[in-house]
Amino acid sequence: MTSTADPGQVLRDVFGYAAFRGPQGDIVRHVVGGGSALVLMPTGGGKSLCYQIPALCRPGVGVVVSPLIALMQDQVEALRQAGVRAAAINSAIGPEETTETWHALRTGALDLLYVSPERLLGGGFLARLAELPVALFAIDEAHCVSQWGHDFRPEYLQLAALAERFPDVPRVALTATADPRTRDEIVEKLRLQDGRIFVASFDRPNIRYLVRDKDDTRRQLLAFLDGRRGEAGIVYARSRGRVEEFAVELRAAGHDAIAYHAGMENQARAAALERFRRDSGVVVVATIAFGMGIDKPDVRFVAHIDLPKSLEAYYQETGRAGRDGLPATAWMAHGPGDVPLLRRFIDESGATELQKRIERGKLESLIGFVEAGTCRRQILLAHFGETLPEPCGNCDVCLEPGRLADVTDPARKALSAVYRTGERFGAGHVVDVLLGAQTERIRVLGHESLTVYGVGKELDRAQWRTLFRQLTSLGFLVPDAEGHGGLRLGSDDLTRPLLRGERRLELRLAPARAERRKDRRGPAAAARMQAAEAAEADADLLSALKTWRRELARSQGVPPYVVFHDRTLLEIAAQRPATLDALGGIIGVGQAKLARYGTAVLSVLRGQSGGG
Numbered sequence: 004m005t006s007t008a009d010p011g012q013v014l015r016d017v018f019g020y021a022a023f024r025g026p027q028g029d030i031v032r033h034v035v036g037g038g039s040a041l042v043l044m045p046t047g048g049g050k051s052l053c054y055q056i057p058a059l060c061r062p063g064v065g066v067v068v069s070p071l072i073a074l075m076q077d078q079v080e081a082l083r084q085a086g087v088r089a090a091a092i093n094s095a096i097g098p099e100e101t102t103e104t105w106h107a108l109r110t111g112a113l114d115l116l117y118v119s120p121e122r123l124l125g126g127g128f129l130a131r132l133a134e135l136p137v138a139l140f141a142i143d144e145a146h147c148v149s150q151w152g153h154d155f156r157p158e159y160l161q162l163a164a165l166a167e168r169f170p171d172v173p174r175v176a177l178t179a180t181a182d183p184r185t186r187d188e189i190v191e192k193l194r195l196q197d198g199r200i201f202v203a204s205f206d207r208p209n210i211r212y213l214v215r216d217k218d219d220t221r222r223q224l225l226a227f228l229d230g231r232r233g234e235a236g237i238v239y240a241r242s243r244g245r246v247e248e249f250a251v252e253l254r255a256a257g258h259d260a261i262a263y264h265a266g267m268e269n270q271a272r273a274a275a276l277e278r279f280r281r282d283s284g285v286v287v288v289a290t291i292a293f294g295m296g297i298d299k300p301d302v303r304f305v306a307h308i309d310l311p312k313s314l315e316a317y318y319q320e321t322g323r324a325g326r327d328g329l330p331a332t333a334w335m336a337h338g339p340g341d342v343p344l345l346r347r348f349i350d351e352s353g354a355t356e357l358q359k360r361i362e363r364g365k366l367e368s369l370i371g372f373v374e375a376g377t378c379r380r381q382i383l384l385a386h387f388g389e390t391l392p393e394p395c396g397n398c399d400v401c402l403e404p405g406r407l408a409d410v411t412d413p414a415r416k417a418l419s420a421v422y423r424t425g426e427r428f429g430a431g432h433v434v435d436v437l438l439g440a441q442t443e444r445i446r447v448l449g450h451e452s453l454t455v456y457g458v459g460k461e462l463d464r465a466q467w468r469t470l471f472r473q474l475t476s477l478g479f480l481v482p483d484a485e486g487h488g489g490l491r492l493g494s495d496d497l498t499r500p501l502l503r504g505e506r507r508l509e510l511r512l513a514p515a516r517a518e519r520r521k522d523r524r525g526p527a528a529a530a531r532m533q534a535a536e537a538a539e540a541d542a543d544l545l546s547a548l549k550t551w552r553r554e555l556a557r558s559q560g561v562p563p564y565v566v567f568h569d570r571t572l573l574e575i576a577a578q579r580p581a582t583l584d585a586l587g588g589i590i591g592v593g594q595a596k597l598a599r600y601g602t603a604v605l606s607v608l609r610g611q612s613g614g615g
Contacts, residue, residue, distance in 0.1 A: 008059060008060045009060075010028075010031045010032060010035060010056050010057070010060055011023075011028075013056050013059050013060060014052070014056060015593075016593060016594045017056075017059065017085050017086060017087060017593045017594065017595070018052065018055075018056075018085060018591075018593050019085075019571075019587075019589070019590060019591045019592040019593035019596065019597075020052075020590060020591070021588075021590070023052075024048070024049055025044075025048065025049075025203045025204070026044075026201045026202075026203050027049055027052055027053060029201065030042055030053045030175075030201050031052070031053060031056050031057055031060075033199055033201075034053070034054065034057040034061075034139060034173050034175055035056075035057045035060045035061060037171075037173050038173055038198060038199060039173045039174045039175065039195055039197065039198030039199075040173075040175050040176070040195070040198045040199045040200070040201055041145070041175075041176045041177075041186065041189055041190055041193075041195050041198060041199075041200045041201070042175060042176065042177045042178075042201050042203075043177075043178060043179075043181055043186065043200070043201065043202045043203065043205075044177070044179060044201075044203040045179050045203065045204070045205050045206070045207055045322060046179045046207070046319070046322030046323065046326060047207065047300070047322065047325065047326035047327070047328065048179070048203055050143075050177045050179065051078065053175065053177065054067065054139060054141035054175050054177070055082070055087070055115065057138065057139055057173070057175075058114060058115050058138045058139055058141075059087065059114055059115075061138035061139060062136055062138060063135065063136030063137045063138040064108060064113050064114065064115065064116050064135065064136070064137060064138055065114065065115045065116070065137075065138045065139050065140075065141065066116050066118060066123075066132065066137060066139070066140050066141070067115060067116065067117045067118070067140075067141040067143060068118060068119075068120055068123055068140065068141065068142045068143060068162065069117055069118075069119065069143040069144065070119060070120060070143075070144055070147060070156060070159075071143075071144065072091075072093050072094070072095050072119070073276060073280075073298075074143075074298055075091040075093060075117040075119075076091070076095075077280070077298035077299075077562065077565065078117060078298065079091050079117060080561045080562070080565045081298070081565040082114075082115060084561070084565050084566060084595070084596060084599075085593050085595050085596060086593070086594070086595025086596075087114050087115060088107070088112060088113050088114045088115070089113070089114060089115040089116075089117070090104045090107065090113055090115075090116055090117070091104075091116070091117040091118065092104055092116065092117070092118045092119075092122050093117070093118065093119040093122060094119065094121075094122075104116070105131070108135055109135065111136075120156075120158045120159060120161070120162060121158060123162075124158065124161050124162075124164070129164070129168055133168065133169070137169060137172050138172075139172060139173045139174070139175060140165050140169065140172060140173070140174045140175070141174075141175045141177065142159075142162055142165075142174065142175065142176045142177065142193065143177050143178075144177075144178060145159075145176035145177055145178040145181075145189050145193065146178040146180055146181045146185055146189065146315075147159040148160060148162070148176075148188065148189055148192045148193060149181070149184075149185045149188040149189055149192065154316075159192075160192055162193060163192060163193055163194050165193075166193070166194040174193065174195065174198070176189055176193050176195060179205075179318075179319060179322060180315045180318050180319045180322075180387075181315075181387070182315070182386060182387055182388065183387075183388045186200070204384075204389060205318070205383075205384055205387045205389050206380065206384055206389070206391065207321075207322065207325065208395070208397065209325045209328055209329060209330050209331055210321060210322075210324055210325050210331050210332070210333050210397075211330070211331070211332045211333065211397045211398065211402075212321070212333050212379045212380060212383070212397070212398040212399065213227075213332060213333065213334045213335070213398070213399045214334075214335050214336075214337065214373050214379065214398075214399055215334070215335070215336045215337075215399075216336070216337070216338065217336045217337060217338030217341075220308050220336055220338075221249070221252055223336055224238065224249070224253075224306060224308055224336070225252070225253075225256050227304075227306060227334050228253070228256075228258060228286070228304075228306075231303065231304060232257070232258065232284075233283070233284040234284060234303040234304065235279070235283060235284055235285055235286070235299065235301055235302050235303060236286045236287075236302060236303055236304040236305065236306065236324070237286070237287050237289060237302060237304075237305045237306070237320075237323060237324075238253070238260075238286060238287070238288045238289070238305075238306045238307075238308060239289060239290070239291060239305070239306070239307045239308070239309070239311065239320060240288060240289070240290065240308050240309055241290070241309035241310075241344070242290070243264040243265070243266045243290060245308070245309065246262050246263070246264045246288050246289060246290055247262050247264075249288045249308065250262035250288040253286060253288065258286050259282075259284055259285050259286060260285075260286045260287075260288055261275045261278060261279070261285060261286075261287055261288070262275065262287075262288050262289070263275045263276065263279075263287050263288070263289040263290070264289060264290045265290065275287065279299065280299055280562045281556070281557075281561075281562045281563070283301075283549070283553070283563070291311070291312075291316065291320065298326070298564075299323075299326070299562065299564060300326040300327035300564050300568050300569065300570070301326075301327055301329075301564060301568070301569045302323050302324045302325070302326065302331065303324065303325070303329075303330075303331050303332070304324055304331060304332045304333070304334060305320060305321045305323055305324040305331075305332075305333050305334070306333075306334040306335070307320070307333075307334070307335040307336070307337075308336055309337075309341055310335075310337050310341040310342070310345060310369065310373070311369070312345060312348075312362070312365070312366070312369075313362070313365035313366065313368070313369055314365065314368045314369045314372055314383065314386050315365065317335075317369065317372075318383065318387075321333035327568050327569055327570045328570060329569065329570060329573075335373070337373050342366070342370060345366055346363070346366065349362045349363055349366065364482055367430075367472065367475070367482070368386055368475075368476070370472050371472035371473060371475050371476035372386075372476060374469045374472050374473065375400065375472075375473055375476055375511075376400065376407060376473060376509075376510035376511025376512070377394070377400060377473070377476075377477065377510065378391070378394035378395050378398060378400055378401055379395075379398040379399070379400055380394075380395035380397070380398050381394060381395065382476045382477075385476070385477075385478070386476075400511075407509035407510065407511055408509065408510060408511065408512050409507060409508075409509055410470060410508055410509065410510050410512060411501070411504075411506075411507045411508045412461075413459065413461065413462055413467075413470055414470065414474060414479070414501060414508050414510075415501060415502055415504070416437060416455060416458055416459055417433070417437070417459075417467070417470060417471060417474060417480075418474070418479060418480070418492060418498055418501065418502055419455050419502070420433045420436050420437050420453075420455040420459075421433055421480060421490050421491065421492060422492060423453050423454065423455050424436060424448075424450060424453070424455075426489070426490065426491035426492060427483070427489045427491075428489055428490070429489055429490060430467075430468060430471040430472075430475075430490060431468075432444060432445075433471070433490070434459075434464060434467040434468060434471065436450050436453065436455060436456055436457075437455060437456075437457070437458060437459030437467060438457070438459055438460065438464060438467070439451075439456055439457025439459075439460070462512070466512050469512055470510070470512065471490075473510050475490070478493045478494070478497055479492070479493045479497055479498055479501065480492065480493060481493050544576045544579070544607075544608070545572060545573065545576040547607055547610070548572045548575060548576060548604070548607055549563075549569075549572060551603065551604075551607050552566050552567055552572065555600075555603075566596075566600070567591060567592075567596070567600075568591055570590065570591065571589060571590060571591035571592060574589050574590055574591075575589055575604065575608070579608055580605075580608070581605070581608070582605075583597060583601045583602075583605070586601050586604060586605065587601070
């Protein structure tokens with residue numbers, strides 16, 4: 004396409020959407036005009052369109068840098084289905100195909116090129132690219148450039164060279180997971196100081212967050228999955244052994260389950276990934292090696308049977324559910340053995356002390372989330388610098404309110420103890436002071452003489468730690484900015500009313516140690532959300548459309564969702580368009596797909612109508 008192409012027209016004709024969502028329109032217009040940007044947008048929020056449409060509107064080829072081969076494959080296949088000239092160059096592409104791609108680049112026959120950072124930065128790639136018109140550079144998974152991010156990759160630091168070698172080409176850095184500190188580092192390391200920052204809401208309202216105390220993990224997981232047979236999902240476990248064990252358990256219970264972890268043979272691992280991408284209703288039991296870059300939109304649940312390593316990792320992993328905007332569930336079980344294990348992983352990681360402090364701080368934020376007595380979505384969004392004014396009504400805390408405890412007095416004691424110890428110690432030492440512990444550190448510092456020493460006997464150590472994490476997640480306490488583990492008081496507007504007794508605070512605390520052994524509650528039944536489109540759609544017609552899509556995708560060797568998303572099929576089944584023009588008005592039906600598949604879709608509709 005050319006620089007005269009209208010972004011709105013491209014959105015409608017190529018991708019089949021009537022209007023931009025959220026900040027998409029502003030981002031697209033800014034980049035089409037030659038501006039660089041940092042784009043923070045949740046998984047499933049439409050990040051790809053923010054660079055794909057400008058690449059089609061500006062002269063030259065759009066170069067997309069991604070570390071994820073699976074995502075490149077999905078994106079290229081989906082773009083080709085939409086009539087866009089796209090290709091990829093990475094380690095999975097053979098020499099012959101790479102040569103053909105370079106020929107297409109030189110002759111102007113490509114709109115978008117996906118490339119791994121290693122390929123882009125090596126072998127004279129940039130020099131060859133400099134001889135061609137480049138529309139833009141898109142740097143996906145931009146959090147990889149930050150040591151504060153959850154997936155730091157040193158090679159990403161070299162992408163700063165793009166600013167020097169291509170000063171007139173706009174650069175767009177995109178990520179779904181970046182707290183304020185990570186954002187600052189992305190801007191600095193990728194030299195985006197002159198670009199704009201666009202922040203969409205991190206909220207994924209279609210995802211229901213459910214957190215459970217571990218009781219019998221196998222039983223709890225099977226109970227959760229019992230009503231989800233035939234749905235695609237991911238179950239994350241911390242180790243290869245756990246993955247294999249639970250994959251066997253799920254198959255024995257009648258689920259179409261497969262294992263995926265780094266210890267498998269390459270061929271078996273690739274086959275597992277391909278089955279998940281191309282088949283419906285497959286459950287993958289995996290370590291965190293699985294899922295990065297998976298573009299499958301119809302994943303209906305993500306379950307964690309062990310704690311992830313950080314809140315950022317949790318957000319990214321759960322974000323693989325419900326990319327199509329339809330209802331999905333993020334389910335997690337955690338127990339007392341998870342945290343010590345994660346702490347040991349950090350201590351034995353071989354990382355620098357700075358990085359270990361960073362990881363410990365992230366772990367504390369995660370623990371604050373799972374132990375929270377307030378809306379989980381509010382805590383999750385607050386971690387990314389976003390405020391949700393009201394509880395979400397779609398997490399376990401909101402849906403299954405437990406008995407809240409009045410913790411006003413213990414909370415005041417906690418804040419006072421942080422203040423009187425100098426606002427420079429971590430929760431462990433402050434809890435020791437509150438409990439009147441006789442440690443060497445307390446004696447050396449003289450903290451046994453403080454008025455708060457020994458005043459916290461009403462809670463045991465585990466309860467105090469839970470309270471400190473919740474106070475931190477709510478902003479009453481703030482970790483020190485350098486990641487050393489110390490705590491300081493939050494803003495005066497928040498802490499002063501509590502300290503003065505002008506505000507009550509109710510939170511959910513774990514039972515006292517003696518009571519915890521008695522509490523063996525099973526998981527509460529979760530109400531299932533129903534999509535409006537699904538309620539209106541004819542089940543037989545939807546099944547026929549999915550069967551047609553599956554057979555077509557199999558004949559082309561592509562995943563079904565790159566032909567049409569479930570959401571598009573739901574709308575077709577609900578609206579029953581009778582003409583090509585009407586079908587062209589359905590979300591996700593662009594001009595290329597209308598020309599390619601329109602007649603066949605209408606034939607399926609007529610066949611079902613005649614059969615009914």
